Amino acid sequence: MEKPSATATPTPVAPAEPAAAAKPSLSGETVTDSFGNPDFYVTVAGDTLAMVAEVYGFSEAKIAEFNALQPGTPLTPGTRLRLLPAGPGIGAMGPATADANGIPTSYTVVPEDTLAGVSYRFNVTNDQLAEANKVPYVHEVGNVYFIEPGRTIALQKNPVDSRSGTGKAVENSWGRGVFYTTVEGDSFDSVGYQFRVGTDELLQYNPALAEPIPAGTTIRLIAGELPLPGAQGTFTADADGVPLTYTTAPGDTESGIKARFGVTILAEANRPSSGGSAVWYRYLQGTTGELVPGQTISVSLDEPINKPGA
Incomplete structure (x- = not known):
């Protein structure tokens, strides 16, 4: 008697994933700042607050708040929507x-301002703030550069x-950057934005420099040979002129040395070979x-100095 054929077990099929909702696209004009950050959007027919919010990474309520609207408000074509706060806020x-397009250009710091508050209000990153103001890092001068009351800071850079x-x-x-050799089209602004050094500093480090800057001009970008307050000592350099070691003078401080030689964290080049201190060099009591x-310390990560800690 013939055996009945086995019935094949059907292969289980995974349930279909729901199709991801397509992100809406916008065809209106976007008005950007000097860094390319979107600050305004001009609506076209069919745009909604919800669409604009999703495209630019905000909640609908936040876009509505920026523009003194209620969520769900219908948009008329040609409406210029703000993509950043309309005025002062916490911090x-x-x-x-602002310029003629409404792009914020400068800001005067008041007491209780915060870096987060300033960057949020004007839709710029910390790094962009540092670039616009031609300073190496956003935390300058004891972490108060951008929140020092009374200081007017730039929010954009020039073309x-x-x-x-x-x-x-x-x-x-x-x-x-320690040195830079210019090309046609370089200016105080272009060099300053790229290497985070202000025009006053460029002229201080390069007294004969003037615009237009001829192509092929080698520009010093750090103080180096020029003593600064808190860094009055002598230094050694490699064949390219890059500082390697520094011998401290009376009145010297870490912040002064870092400013003179473009050092980020002086301790990283001067770790103790033993002991629990962060650096081996000594401070005045x-x-x-x-x-x-009289201490010779390293100002280069390539040639660190490691000695027993004090």
């Missing part, structure tokens, strides 16, 4: 200026020649960060 209560910035740069081990004079 950024001071006065600001620069598209040919600029392609010259040869010599950097130290911290990634900071009873001072606020003043170093003992």
Whole structure:
């Protein structure tokens, strides 16, 4: 008797995943700042607050708040929607200026401002703030540069020649430019924005420098040979002129040394070979960060100095 054929077990099929909702697209004009950050959007037929909010990464309620609207308000074509706060807010209560397009251009810091408040109000990142103000890092001068009451800070950068910035740069081990050889189209602004050094500093480090800057000009980007307050000592450098070691003088401080030589964290090049201290070099007793004079310390990660801690 013939056996009945086995019935094949059907292969289980996974339930279909729901199709991801397509992100809406917008065809209206976006008005951007000097960094390319979107600050305004001009609506076209069919746009909704919800669509605009999703495209630009906000909640509908937040876009409505920026524009003094209620969520769900129908949009008329040609409406210019703000994509950043309309005025002062927590952490950024001071006065600001704007250009003819409404793009914020400068801000005067008031007491109780915060860096987060300023960057949020004006839709710029910390790094962009540092670039606009031609300072190496957003936390400058004891972490108060951008929140020092009374200081007016730039929120945008000026246009620069598209040919600029392609010259040869010599950097130290911290990634900071030490020298730069210019190309056609370079200017105080283009060099300043790229290497985070202000025009006043460029002229201080390069007294003969003037605009227009001839192509092929080698510009010093750090103080280096020029003593600064808190860094009055002598230094050694490699064949390219990049500082390697520094011998402290009376009155020297870590902040002064870092400013003079474009150092990020001085301790990283001067870790103790033993002991529990963060650095091996010594401070004067009873001072606020003043170093003992006559110590030769490293200002280069490529050639660190490691000695037993004090």
